[in-house]
Amino acid sequence: MKQLSRLLVVGLLFIGFNNLQAQDENNPWQVSFGVNAIDVYPTGAEDAQANFGFEAGTFGSEYFNANDHWNILPSVSYIGVSRSVGDNFAVGVRGSLNRISNLGDVRVDDLSHYAVDGTIKYAFLDDTMFDPFVEIGGGYTWVDEVGAGTVNGGIGFNLWFSDNFGLTLQSSYKHSFEDYLVKHFQHMAGISIKFGGTDTDGDGIYDKDDACPEVPGLEAFNGCPDTDGDGIEDSKDACPNEAGSKEMNGCPDQDGDGVADKDDACPAEAGLAALAGCPDADGDGVADKDDECPNEAGPSENNGCPWPDTDGDGVLDKDDQCPDVAGTVANKGCPEVTEEVQKQLNEYARTILFDTGKASLKTESVSVFVDIIKILNEYPNAKFTVEGHTDSVGSDKLNQSLSEKRANSVRDFLIKEGIDANRLEAIGYGESKPIATNNTRAGRAQNRRVEINLIK
Structure with a gap:
């Protein structure tokens, strides 16, 4: 079991360090440091009395009894570093130290406590001030120079006061499978700082906030350019090299018919948007330039000329499933069952x-x-x-x-x-x-x- 615990720790640290080196410019680093508290009482450890000389409470009992059970070193006693790897996941490593004087309800001489842990964290929300997360991982803990591997799980949250600075509160349970290391909770409170990211295009906007990170742009457009200077960023400008109006998505409209010149089949003659900017004198839905009967309404299938309706039921023969028998429009030209x-x-x-x-x-x-x-x-x-x-x-x-x-x-x-x-x-x-x-x-x-x- 001891070898398995050590292999687990090595594996988690290997994953953590390899991902820490990943070059993801749009995902910031996070460094956290502060104080930690160790509590062995609410672990439900049945073997606590036999192995360690104290009685543990049921799992989670007296969880907030800091006065009697918590061990706190009044100084910076942990530091962690992590990096996002996408999809709200982050991996990292954390080191901590402490002095154990409260072993459950028993007072003991100060015992040294050191731990190194690999972490995998999942955050539930994106870009919010309140940033809750869960964390799993594993590590190695030494108490009075006797060490063993642990498997860890915890919850916590970051409270961001700015894009880069915040408060982190977290509580983790560390489970050891060795009978010479007591199971315990570790609570942490500290400061977190996020940093990293680059400005590839040098426009003064970091890539993580730059909608166009490889092209210099304007702050008003989140780092995207406006080449023709018409007040519409290029990515939303259908004519980025030709100034136009916002209504035309940045394109000109010389005949003023509401159809941009680039889409207007008759750019010098006002027409209908439905007909690509061309006029329709008889209103049959066929542009005059394509209408063989421009002054007499007819279907497009018949080149703008009237289509026959043999049975006179108001349904054109081409659409009439019963062209020789009068029916109803609702029934596609066929008689309805009475x-x-x-x-x-x-x-x-x-x-x-x-x-x-x-x-x-x-x-x-x-x-x-x-x-x-x-x-x-x-x-x-x-x-x-x-x-x-x-x-x-x-x-x-x-x-x-x-x-x-x-x-x-x-x-x-x-x-x-x-x-x-x-x-x-x-x-x-x-x-x-x-x-x-x-x-x-x-x-x-x-x-x-x-x-x-x-x-x-």
């Missing part, structure tokens, strides 16, 4: 017969499909549900399965006879939607049915 047609459809559907207890269609039911298919073909863009229903004889499970199979049997037959599969959806309702009582033979006969209903 309540009367829906009623007729279900009168036919309810006469469909199946073999008893099966989903197979009876031969005598085939003739009724002729009438059903005729109605479906009269409304080629309408979609329908084929719904199966049963009476209450038998179990719910069997009735549900039978209703689904019968609905699919009808759907399959209609598809086989030429109805588009995308227009039909099969649903089984079992015995859940009776239309008559199930207490009589006549009622049960009505409940055993198929319905074909319009999907609205």
Whole structure:
């Protein structure tokens, strides 16, 4: 276990130092220093009495009892350095020293305490004055020159008074797997200073705050340039080398039609934004320069000339799914299924017969499909549900399965006879939607049915 602890410490320190050397100009260093307090009491260490001669409290007990349990060296007693590695993570190293005179509730001669720890920190917020974080890591601790590895976890926060200066408060639990080093808490309070970053383009704005770190710019534009001097930074200027207006994203508009010259297909003639700055005399949405009938409205598909509407239903033939039969605009030129047609459809559907207890269609039911298919073909863009229903004889499970199979049997037959599969959806309702009582033979006969209903 001792060798494993040492390997863990070496590994964490190796990761920390390698990342500390990473060249990330936009992520600052952080140095922290201050005082630390060691408290062995609230660790819940069951072996404290046997190994160290004192009784530990339950984990977290008397956590804030500084007078009786904390060991504080009245001087700068820790220093740490860390660096951000992106995504709110930072790695670092920290060294601390202390003198132990409070061993739980027992007073002892001053014991020396030294620790070196590798840290991995995650901050929850970005660029805020209150900066909470969690920290994990590991290290090596010596008490009276007897050392062991620890695994650490802690929480804390930075309180930044400026971009670079702040207060740090933190509390960590350090767990040792060796019976000769007591588990303990380490509390820290100190000053933190952030620094680092460069000014690559020399415009007086550090890269971490410079939106254009490699091009000299203006402070008003967070370090980005305004080449044409029109008051619009180049990154937001659609014409960075030609002065223009803010409304035109920095581009000129000589005809004043609200379309920048660079996007205006008719830059010397005022027009419409929708037509790339060109006029449309007949208002048909086709620019005059492309309109074969500039004074007579027509669709673009017909080069600006009127498109025919054979059935006169207000839906152009090209968009009319039923061009030879008058319909409605809402139904794409096809007639809409009326309540009367829906009623007729279900009168036919309810006469469909199946073999008893099966989903197979009876031969005598085939003739009724002729009438059903005729109605479906009269409304080629309408979609329908084929719904199966049963009476209450038998179990719910069997009735549900039978209703689904019968609905699919009808759907399959209609598809086989030429109805588009995308227009039909099969649903089984079992015995859940009776239309008559199930207490009589006549009622049960009505409940055993198929319905074909319009999907609205």
